[in-house]
Amino acid sequence: MQVVRKISELRLLRDKLDGRVGFVPTMGYLHEGHLALVKQARAENSAVIVSIYVNPAQFGPREDFAAYPRDLNRDLKLLRVAGVDIVFLPTDDAMYPTELSTWVVVEKVTGTLEGASRPGHFRGVATVVAKLFNIVRPSRAYFGQKDAQQVIVIKRMVADLDMRIEVVVVPTLRETDGLAMSSRNSYLNREERQAAAVLFKALTLARRLKREGVTDAEQIRRQMVSLIRKEPLAAIDYVSIAHVDTLQEMDRIEGPALASLAVRIGRTRLIDNTILE
């Protein structure tokens, strides 16, 4: 496994690769969810490149950029075991030189949910992913369904800018109580960790209601909200039943819908989602 920091070094190594290249962009502090992406990339491509980069442009000024968990040595061990060929660790100076003034902006699908709660977030995501795509030139790129809106934004960008990259979406991995795996779970103390299960409980409730024939989206949202409110450590940012493509809130559920939510558990903001079919 080769570990490179310079863009020029990555390009040299990339040029030597034949066949399909799978790419897994991450912010590090890897968990089983990331490793599921790597495993699938490993199975489907001749070579696998993983990037680890905590992208400052996708964090708001009051968000957790400085505190975001980092453990490079552990990450590299996990990636070596997973059979990764190249790990790319770009520096802030290389990714965001002071003169940088170009941004990739995805409109429409970024107006709601995470895009509404985190202004500028998806501009940062789209821009860094475009840059990484141009550097790595993957055949396929792997993203987790946990970040459902991010997946939609990246797919939109790839289609709109005619990037010839297949975006592969991998199901969310969960802890035994259903909590979606996330690097941010490490922020939770023991009480908060228990309380955090409420996100999955709310999604499970939504699935049950839909399965039982409820198509009134507001009724499902209300029941999710009242379930979450019973958890004293939880504070709702949003609870949404939205169209899977447009991410516009639905009145009546017709066809597949994205049930998603963002909830603060103590000071930690968690997100999760499920498709209501």
Place this chain on the structure above:
Amino acid sequence: MQVVRKISELRLLRDKLDGRVGFVPTMGYLHEGHLALVKQARAENSAVIVSIYVNPAQFGPREDFAAYPRDLNRDLKLLRVAGVDIVFLPTDDAMYPTELSTWVVVEKVTGTLEGASRPGHFRGVATVVAKLFNIVRPSRAYFGQKDAQQVIVIKRMVADLDMRIEVVVVPTLRETDGLAMSSRNSYLNREERQAAAVLFKALTLARRLKREGVTDAEQIRRQMVSLIRKEPLAAIDYVSIAHVDTLQEMDRIEGPALASLAVRIGRTRLIDNTILE
């Protein structure tokens, strides 16, 4: 010479090309200036791809998109003679499907000059060029110095988004009276065509003043303005002496400066520029 309209067809042909590929994106109605770009691309690469696409996204609602001159048959004849390998004629449906919502936005250098006079223009330029670059995957792309700010915007985008493309800038070609070649010159009637020489005269004056030791930018601007005002058919949009990199207006000229101007001759808006060294 192969002429293709579909993105998928272009990709198939592109995949078969070995070696360096030179790309000349145009809006058609080709003149000697375009052909100089093609000639240089032909000399420096194994294959040359030219696109002809009047990009609606870079025209404002009150601009000349509908009236922009088009003569495809003539263009194709000229490109065949020039030894072009592939001509790409994308359709509006392929380039701007209704669901398109991603834009490439270059900030800072687009706040002045053409960017100030034509809101949204460079967003349209950067986005279509990013799309074309992703479709054509050129080694080198050729642009004319006549669109000086466009060159700066494209270079900025290529650097910022880590596109591995060499941007080659080709000097402006001029008619015998100095008028910069432009597809829009075809709008001019005979009187206007004569009057249009005033742009080059103003730039020549700026060069002479600078050569004579004038470093007060405002003095040069004023003299350019008063020269242009003597031409009854001319109406100034802007006259600028700006920093060649930042495009910020200069007080005192130190190092190379971009002298540029936009002038309406009748209903036709023309631009031109020169570097004051």
